[in-house]
Amino acid sequence: MKNKLNLLWQLFFAFFKIGAFTFGGGYAMIPLIQREVVENKKWTTDDEILEMIAIAESTPGPIAINMATFIGTRTAGFIGAACATFGVVLPSFLIILPISYVLKEFQELQAVQFAFNGIRAGVLALLLKSLWTMYKKCPKGLVSYLLMGAAFLITAFLDVPVLVVLIGCALVGLITSYVTKRREQV
Numbered sequence: 001m002k003n004k005l006n007l008l009w010q011l012f013f014a015f016f017k018i019g020a021f022t023f024g025g026g027y028a029m030i031p032l033i034q035r036e037v038v039e040n041k042k043w044t045t046d047d048e049i050l051e052m053i054a055i056a057e058s059t060p061g062p063i064a065i066n067m068a069t070f071i072g073t074r075t076a077g078f079i080g081a082a083c084a085t086f087g088v089v090l091p092s093f094l095i096i097l098p099i100s101y102v103l104k105e106f107q108e109l110q111a112v113q114f115a116f117n118g119i120r121a122g123v124l125a126l127l128l129k130s131l132w133t134m135y136k137k138c139p140k141g142l143v144s145y146l147l148m149g150a151a152f153l154i155t156a157f158l159d160v161p162v163l164v165v166l167i168g169c170a171l172v173g174l175i176t177s178y179v180t181k182r183r184e185q186v
Helices: 002-020 026-040 046-058 063-106 110-137 142-157 162-185
Strands: none
Touching: 002 026, 002 063, 026 046, 026 063, 026 110, 046 063, 046 110, 046 162, 142 162
16 A cells, blocks of 8 residues: 555656646657656656557647556556646646736746747757657658658648548558568468
8 A cells, every 4th residue: 555655656746747847838748758757767668658649649638648647547547647647737737827927917028038939949859859759769661751751741731630640640550561461471
């Protein structure tokens, strides 16, 4: 019982720390989640994180909250999911609540605008790091590169819903695997 309670506190505080020190939303949190739950805590693996990202991306809700819920569930069941999810959400709530009252007064200040520009640059760096980490783990090959490019173009320029693109990519992956296995059998 004591070990379970300790694990629940660890889940809460790990995700509280991630939620407290990450600006830019869920995608910016991915490298911190990966480092904390894979490298530091060893609750999951890099491959499982990639699977969780794909699932979290295709389910309703913010990706960081979905990932916290998945990792919490996998680590300590339903209560673990609640602790991790509450941990990742609570810092934003505690920070945004007072800021919302005073932001209107300060948003015109040049120093505040410069600070947000700096934060945006940092968030972009975190997103690029996430992209690089996922790219290194993805299978390489002509079909993969074509699929990545097509998915990017479709979502960026044609405004197709991400879920539709993910389902299409999954179908292409299934078909490619089927064709490859058939060729190997012949």
